[in-house]
Amino acid sequence: YAANAMLATKISFINEIANICEKVGADVNQVRTGIGSDKRIGYKFIYPGCGYGGSCFPKDVQALINISNNYGYKPKLITAVEAVNNDQKEVLFSKLKSQLGPDLKGMKIAVWGLAFKPETDDMREASSINLIQSIVKAGGIVNAYDPKAIKEAKFYLKGYIVNYYTNKYLALEDVDALVLVTEWKEFRSPDFELMKLKMKGNLFIDGRNQFKTEFIKNKGFKYLQIGVN
Numbered sequence: 001y002a003a004n005a006m007l008a009t010k011i012s013f014i015n016e017i018a019n020i021c022e023k024v025g026a027d028v029n030q031v032r033t034g035i036g037s038d039k040r041i042g043y044k045f046i047y048p049g050c051g052y053g054g055s056c057f058p059k060d061v062q063a064l065i066n067i068s069n070n071y072g073y074k075p076k077l078i079t080a081v082e083a084v085n086n087d088q089k090e091v092l093f094s095k096l097k098s099q100l101g102p103d104l105k106g107m108k109i110a111v112w113g114l115a116f117k118p119e120t121d122d123m124r125e126a127s128s129i130n131l132i133q134s135i136v137k138a139g140g141i142v143n144a145y146d147p148k149a150i151k152e153a154k155f156y157l158k159g160y161i162v163n164y165y166t167n168k169y170l171a172l173e174d175v176d177a178l179v180l181v182t183e184w185k186e187f188r189s190p191d192f193e194l195m196k197l198k199m200k201g202n203l204f205i206d207g208r209n210q211f212k213t214e215f216i217k218n219k220g221f222k223y224l225q226i227g228v229n
Contacts, residue, residue, distance in 0.1 A: 001064040002064070004057050005081065007045050008060075008085070010045040011049075011052045011085070012082075012085050012088070013046070014045075014046040015084060016084050021227040021228065028226065028228060032046055048209055048227045050088060050127040050131075050208075051089040051091075052125075053117075053124060053127060054117065058125045088127075089130040092181065095224050096109065096131075099203050099224070100203070103139060105140070106139065106141075107139075107176045108142075108174060109140050109143070110142075110177070111131065111132060111143070111144045111178075112146075112178065112181065113128065113145075113146055114144055114145075114146035118184045120148065121146075122152070126149075128181045132162060133160060136161060142161075142163065144164050145166070145171040150166070168190070169195070172199050175199050177203035178199065178205070180204070180207055181208075183210060192220075192221075196219070203221070204216060205224045206223065207226060209226055
């Protein structure tokens with residue numbers, strides 16, 4: 001429990017730093033590079049994003065909180081780690097609303113990546129769940145693509161109308177925006193010209209900070225990252 005809580009703490013820490021960076025006009029990618037060069041810190045688990053999920057981190061952090069409470073101790077730090085992560089899962093939708101407005105009725109949003117991390121179909125506590133539920137509740141239409149997790153996503157998003165695609169480019173047809181949630185390898189070097197042809201709008205929100213800002217902007221997209229103003 002302590003080991004996973006420590007790793008979860010590093011993730012929530014860099015995400016909180018990312019939120020501060022946005023407020024003060026800094027670039028969390030530069031901050032991450034700087035602090036990661038300190039050998040006492042290193043680069044593992046300090047990548048900003050849209051919150052951790054899966055079966056281990058959420059469960060083990062919560063278990064440690066519960067054990068502490070049962071023994072009469074109120075754990076301030078790991079309770080904050082969980083709170084920061086829950087808030088971070090709302091960041092992508094907040095960015096979407098900041099660009100398209102709070103009423104998404106009739107707007108079409110593509111979501112690339114559903115699983116909580118690449119190379120798995122695990123949807124437990126995935127950030128995509130929060131995002132898609134919020135889009136649908138705001139009246140938006142969701143086109144979702146993931147190479148492995150579509151079957152699991154249908155279970156976790158039962159009751160929400162979502163268009164699922166088995167091809168990432170087909171999911172972009174006439175969409176107003178694209179949100180990248182899971183950092184699958186196939187998203188690292190997509191065909192940007194084809195993306196532009198398929199999309200109606202040019203908003204690209206990157207929940208994993210996979211690209212260089214100027215590079216994507218030069219491709220004709222309005223590009224938003226986590227922790228970059």
